[in-house]
Amino acid sequence: MAASDLYLGLDVGGTHTDAVLIGDKGIVSHYKAVTEHTNLLLSVRRAIEEITRDVDRKKIRRINLSTTLSTNAIVEDKLEDVCVIISSGPGIDPDNFRIGKSFNLIEGSIDHRGKEVKGIDAKAVAGIGSDAVKKKIKTFAAVTKFSTRNPDHENQIAEKIRSSSDFITLGHKLSGQLSFPRRIVTAYFNSAVWRLYNSFADAIAGGLDELGISAEVNVLKADGGTMPFAFSRDIPVESILSGPAASVMGIAALCDITQDCVMLDIGGTTTDIAVFADGVPLIENEGISLQSYPTLVRALKTRSIGVGGDSVIRVKGKAITVGPDRKGPAMAAGGNEPTLVDALNSLKIISYMDTGASAAGIAAMAKKAGLSAAKLAGGAFDCAVERIREEVQAMIDGINNRPVYTIHEMLEGKKIIPRKVYVMGGPAKAFREKLAGAFGVETVLPENYDVANAIGAALAKTTIEIELYADTGRGELIIPNIGVRRKIASAYTVKDAERDAKKHLASHLKEVGAVSSEADTEIIESSSFNMVDGYYTAGRDIRVKCQIKPGVIKRLS
Amino acid sequence: MIKAKNSMGLIFFPAFDWAISPTHPEREERLLYTQDQLKEEGIFDIDGLMEFKPDIATEEDVMRCHFCFPDVATVTTESHMISAGGAIKAARIVMDGTVDKSFALVRPPGHHAMKSVHGNRGFCNINNEAIMIEYIRDHYGTRKIAVVDTDCHHGDGSQDIYWNDPDVLYISIHQDGRTLYPGSGHVNELGGPNAVGKTINIPLPPETCDEGFLYAIDEIVLPILSDFKPEIIVNSAGQDNHYTDPITNMNFSAQGYALLNEKLNPDIAVLEGGYSIQGALPYVNLGIILAMAGVDYSHVREPDYNKSSLRQDPRISDYIKKLKDVVLQAYHNPPEYDDLPPYGQFMTRKKNIFYDTDGIRETQIESIMRCKECSGLYSLETYSTVCSLSLGIEFPIGACKSCIKEGVKLLNSAKKSGKYNTIQVIDRVKKEYYRA
Numbered sequence: 001m002a003a004s005d006l007y008l009g010l011d012v013g014g015t016h017t018d019a020v021l022i023g024d025k026g027i028v029s030h031y032k033a034v035t036e037h038t039n040l041l042l043s044v045r046r047a048i049e050e051i052t053r054d055v056d057r058k059k060i061r062r063i064n065l066s067t068t069l070s071t072n073a074i075v076e077d078k079l080e081d082v083c084v085i086i087s088s089g090p091g092i093d094p095d096n097f098r099i100g101k102s103f104n105l106i107e108g109s110i111d112h113r114g115k116e117v118k119g120i121d122a123k124a125v126a127g128i129g130s131d132a133v134k135k136k137i138k139t140f141a142a143v144t145k146f147s148t149r150n151p152d153h154e155n156q157i158a159e160k161i162r163s164s165s166d167f168i169t170l171g172h173k174l175s176g177q178l179s180f181p182r183r184i185v186t187a188y189f190n191s192a193v194w195r196l197y198n199s200f201a202d203a204i205a206g207g208l209d210e211l212g213i214s215a216e217v218n219v220l221k222a223d224g225g226t227m228p229f230a231f232s233r234d235i236p237v238e239s240i241l242s243g244p245a246a247s248v249m250g251i252a253a254l255c256d257i258t259q260d261c262v263m264l265d266i267g268g269t270t271t272d273i274a275v276f277a278d279g280v281p282l283i284e285n286e287g288i289s290l291q292s293y294p295t296l297v298r299a300l301k302t303r304s305i306g307v308g309g310d311s312v313i314r315v316k317g318k319a320i321t322v323g324p325d326r327k328g329p330a331m332a333a334g335g336n337e338p339t340l341v342d343a344l345n346s347l348k349i350i351s352y353m354d355t356g357a358s359a360a361g362i363a364a365m366a367k368k369a370g371l372s373a374a375k376l377a378g379g380a381f382d383c384a385v386e387r388i389r390e391e392v393q394a395m396i397d398g399i400n401n402r403p404v405y406t407i408h409e410m411l412e413g414k415k416i417i418p419r420k421v422y423v424m425g426g427p428a429k430a431f432r433e434k435l436a437g438a439f440g441v442e443t444v445l446p447e448n449y450d451v452a453n454a455i456g457a458a459l460a461k462t463t464i465e466i467e468l469y470a471d472t473g474r475g476e477l478i479i480p481n482i483g484v485r486r487k488i489a490s491a492y493t494v495k496d497a498e499r500d501a502k503k504h505l506a507s508h509l510k511e512v513g514a515v516s517s518e519a520d521t522e523i524i525e526s527s528s529f530n531m532v533d534g535y536y537t538a539g540r541d542i543r544v545k546c547q548i549k550p551g552v553i554k555r556l557s
Numbered sequence: 558m559i560k561a562k563n564s565m566g567l568i569f570f571p572a573f574d575w576a577i578s579p580t581h582p583e584r585e586e587r588l589l590y591t592q593d594q595l596k597e598e599g600i601f602d603i604d605g606l607m608e609f610k611p612d613i614a615t616e617e618d619v620m621r622c623h624f625c626f627p628d629v630a631t632v633t634t635e636s637h638m639i640s641a642g643g644a645i646k647a648a649r650i651v652m653d654g655t656v657d658k659s660f661a662l663v664r665p666p667g668h669h670a671m672k673s674v675h676g677n678r679g680f681c682n683i684n685n686e687a688i689m690i691e692y693i694r695d696h697y698g699t700r701k702i703a704v705v706d707t708d709c710h711h712g713d714g715s716q717d718i719y720w721n722d723p724d725v726l727y728i729s730i731h732q733d734g735r736t737l738y739p740g741s742g743h744v745n746e747l748g749g750p751n752a753v754g755k756t757i758n759i760p761l762p763p764e765t766c767d768e769g770f771l772y773a774i775d776e777i778v779l780p781i782l783s784d785f786k787p788e789i790i791v792n793s794a795g796q797d798n799h800y801t802d803p804i805t806n807m808n809f810s811a812q813g814y815a816l817l818n819e820k821l822n823p824d825i826a827v828l829e830g831g832y833s834i835q836g837a838l839p840y841v842n843l844g845i846i847l848a849m850a851g852v853d854y855s856h857v858r859e860p861d862y863n864k865s866s867l868r869q870d871p872r873i874s875d876y877i878k879k880l881k882d883v884v885l886q887a888y889h890n891p892p893e894y895d896d897l898p899p900y901g902q903f904m905t906r907k908k909n910i911f912y913d914t915d916g917i918r919e920t921q922i923e924s925i926m927r928c929k930e931c932s933g934l935y936s937l938e939t940y941s942t943v944c945s946l947s948l949g950i951e952f953p954i955g956a957c958k959s960c961i962k963e964g965v966k967l968l969n970s971a972k973k974s975g976k977y978n979t980i981q982v983i984d985r986v987k988k989e990y991y992r993a
Binding site for chain 1: 558559573579580584585590594596598599601602608609839840843847852853854855856857858859860
C-alpha cells in the first residue's frame with residue numbers, strides 16, 4: 001500500500017454499525033453507532049460520512065463493506081418471488097427440495113461423470129416461462145443435478161427463458177461443489193435477494209460519488225474474504241452472514257495467532273464462537289446454513305449462542321439463568337428487565353450508563369427470589385460464563401469427532417486443544433478474568449477489540465475457491481463457477497490441471513478487478529484417478545481445488 | 558429438510574491411495590463415484606444423518622480376532638487398519654447410543670480374510686466385520702450377534718472365523734459356489750461340532766433377480782433371525798449382486814438392495830465387494846443408506862434400469878423355493894457329525910488355503926476341543942509358501958477351566974518344542990492377545 005492510502009472497513013451489524021479507517025500507521029479513526037434496522041443504507045452512508053469527515057476522501061483506496069442486507073431479507077422473508085426450474089434424474093425425490101412459490105420439476109438427467117442420460121424437456125421450460133410471465137415473476141433460478149460436471153441443461157433452460165426474465169441464477173455459477181439440494185437453495189436465495197441487493201448497491205455507488213470517493217469497493221463474505229462490488233451484483237447470496245467472519249479476521253489482524261485457540265465475540269444479544277487450529281480459522285466445509293437451509297456459501301466455522309450483555313436474567317426456584325433471549329436493552333439503558341449488563345453493573349465490574357437502575361432492578365429481583373443482590377448478580381455472571389464454556393466444549397467435541405477442515409486443508413488425526421482464548425465485543429473486558437478461570441488457559445483481550453470486526457473488514461483480502469474437473473477420457477475440462485469449459489488432450493495430467501487452475505483463477509480475478517494475484521492462489525486438493533473400462537484404462541479423472549484463502553493484507557499488532 | 562426416521566452414522570474411508578494393481582477391480586477409483594453421488598444428493602444434510610471419522614484399528618484389535626503370520630504389520634497396510642477402524646467406529650457409535658444405525662463405507666474389504674492370515678485373498682487381508690464384532694464383544698459384553706453377508710461371493714473368511722462359535726450366527730447369501738469364486742458356501746457347510754447350524758449358506762443360482770433375493774430374505778433369513786434372536790444384526794453389504802457387476806452373474810438392482818436392507822433392518826452395515834463402480838455403486842449405496850435411515854428411496858434407480866429385462870426365470874424361482882426347505886431344515890435340525898471324538902478330545906480337520914491375490918499356498922491343521930462347558934479350546938497349526946510352521950491357540954470367550962488348563966499345557970509344550978516359527982495366543986478370558 002502506498003504511504004498515504006486509507007482503508008475503510010465497515011460492518012453493519014445487527015446491533016451496531018462499526019467503521020474504522022486504517023492508514024499506514026494503523027487506525028486513523030473509528031466510529032460506532034446503533035444500526036438503523038429499517039434503513040441500512042442510511043447507516044452505511046452516515047458511517048462513511050462521519051468517519052471520513054476529517055480526511056482527504058481522495059486518499060481512500062478501498063472500502064470493504066459487511067452488511068446484513070441479504071441476511072435480513074432472507075431471515076425476515078422479504079423475498080422476491082422466484083421461478084425455480086429443476087431437473088433431477090435418479091436419486092432422492094426432488095420434491096423434498098421444494099422452495100419458493102413457483103417450484104417446477106422438468107424431465108432431464110445427467111450422471112456423476114457429466115454424461116447426459118436424458119435431455120431436458122424444452123417444451124415444458126417454455127411453458128413454465130410463459131406461466132411465470134403471467135404471474136409477473138421476473139427472476140428465475142435453474143438448477144440441474146450434476147450441473148457442475150456438465151452445465152448444458154442449465155444453459156439450455158436459461159436460453160429458453162432469457163427473454164422473459166430480468167435475472168436468472170444458474171446453479172453451476174455458484175460453486176463447483178457437489179450438492180444438488182444446496183445448489184437449489186443457494187440459487188433460489190440468490191435470485192430472491194438480487195433486486196433488493198442491486199438497488200442497495202446502486203444507492204451506495206451513488207452515495208460514494210456524492211461524497212467524492214472513488215475508492216474500489218469490496219463486499220465481505222462469510223469466509224472472511226471479500227468480493228469485488230461489481231462482481232457481487234450477480235451473486236448477492238455470497239454476502240450473507242459475513243459479520244462473525246469480520247470479527248475472526250479482525251482477531252487475525254490484531255493478534256499473532258499460531259496455536260489452537262478459541263475466539264469469543266460477546267455482543268449484545270449473542271456470543272459468537274470461532275475456533276482456530278494451529279493459528280488458522282476453521283471452515284464450514286460444506287457451506288453455511290441460513291434459516292436451517294444448508295447453502296453452498298463458503299463460511300468460517302462459527303457458532304452463535306444466546307448469551308450477551310442484553311440477555312435477560314431469570315430465577316426459577318434456586319436456578320439462575322441467563323438468556324438465551326433478549327427482552328430489550330438493559331435496565332441501565334432504560335429497559336424493563338434485569339440483564340447480564342445490569343448484573344455486571346451491580347457487581348461494580350463495569351459502570352455502564354445508569355448503574356443505579358441496574359442496582360435497583362437486580363435488588364428487586366433478588367428480594368423476590370429470597371437471595372442477596374450480590375448472590376443473584378454473581379450467579380447470573382457465573383451462569384453466563386458456564387454456558388459459554390459448555391458451548392465451546394460442545395463445539396470442539398463436535399469438531400474433533402468429525403472430519404476437520406481449515407481454510408488450508410483437511411486435517412487428519414488432528415485433535416483441537418485450545419491454548420488461548422481471545423475475547424472481544426462490548427462486555428469482553430468484564431468477562432476476561434472469569435473466562436480465564438473457566439477455560440484454564442491464557443485469555444487475551446486484544447487492543448481495539450471493540451472495533452475488531454470493522455478492522456477485519458477493512459483488511460480482508462479477496463477470496464475465491466474453484467474446482468477444476470477434467471476427464472481425459474471424454475476430453476473435457478470444466479471450472480463451473482468461473483465459466484471455464486474446454487477440450488483437453490488425452491495426455492493431460494494433474495500437473496497441467498494444477499497449472500491451468502491457477503492460470504484461469506488469475507485471469508478471472510483480473511477480469512473482475514480483484515486485488516489478489518496468481519501469487520496468492522494455492523492448490524488445496526489435487527487428485528488423479530485412472531479410470532478403467534473393463535480391464536483397460538479409459539483416461540484419468542482429475543480434480544483440482546484451488547483457492548485464494550482468507551487472510552488480511554497486513555497485521556496491526 | 559429431510560428427516561431420517563433412524564438416526565444414522567456414516568463412516569467413509571475410500572482409501573484413495575490403495576489398490577491391488579492399477580486396473581484391478583479393487584483400485585483407488587472404486588468409491589469415487591459413490592462419494593460424488595452421495596455428496597450431490599446432499600446426504601449429509603439429511604437431519605439425523607452424520608459423518609464420523611474412522612478410528613484406526615490397533616494391533617490388539619486385529620490380534621483379538623486373527624492369527625497373523627508372521628505378525629500384523631507384515632500382512633496389513635495403514636489402509637487396512639483404517640478400514641477395520643472404520644467398522645469399529647460404526648459399531649461404537651451404535652453401541653454407545655450416539656446413533657440408531659451405522660454404515661461403514663470402507664475399503665479394502667474383508668470377508669475373505671480367514672482366522673489365519675498370511676496375505677491377501679479375494680482382495681481381503683483382515684476381516685473388518687469380525688474385528689468389529691470381537692471389539693463389540695470385548696467392550697460391550699454383547700453375546701449373540703448375527704452376520705448376514707449379502708456379498709455375491711461366499712464370505713468364506715467370515716465363515717471360517719465363526720465356524721466354531723455358537724453365539725455368532727453367520728448367514729451368507731451368494732451366487733452358487735459352483736459358478737463363482739471362492740467356490741465354497743454350500744448348504745451343507747453348517748459350522749463346527751460345537752456350533753453346528755450356526756453357519757448358514759444360501760447359494761443362489763446365477764441370474765437371480767430382485768424377486769429371488771427378497772424371497773430368500775423373507776422366507777429364509779428373517780425366520781432364522783427371529784428364531785436365533787441376536788442382540789445385534791450386522792450386514793456385510795457387498796454390492797456385486799448387481800446386474801451390471803463385471804465379475805459376477807446376478808441380476809439384483811439398487812431398488813432391490815434398498816428393499817432388502819429395509820427388510821433385514823441391520824444395526825450396522827459394513828461395505829464389502831461391488832465392482833460396477835459407475836453403473837451400480839453410486840445408486841446401490843444411496844439406496845442402502847436411505848433405507849437404513851428410513852428415508853424414501855423410491856426415486857433411486859440406475860440410469861439404465863429396465864424392469865422387464867430383469868424379470869426372473871420361473872425355473873430360478875422354483876429352485877429357490879426348494880432351497881428354502883433344505884436350508885430351514887438344516888438350521889432347525891442340523892445333522893450331527895458322524896466322526897465326533899468323545900468330549901474332552903480334539904476334533905481335527907486339515908485345510909489347504911489358496912491366496913489368489915498374493916499367490917500364497919497355506920496348509921492348516923485346525924483342532925477344536927469337544928466341550929460340554931464352553932465353545933472349546935482352539936488351536937491351528939499352519940505353514941505356507943511365505944511362512945514356516947506356526948501355531949495359533951485361542952481360549953474362547955467363557956472358556957471352561959479344563960479348556961484353559963489344556964490350552965496352557967499346549968502352549969508350554971509348543972514353546973518347549975521349538976518347532977514353531979511363530980506362536981500366537983488369543984486369550985479371550987484374560988483379554989490378552991500376544992505372540993508367545
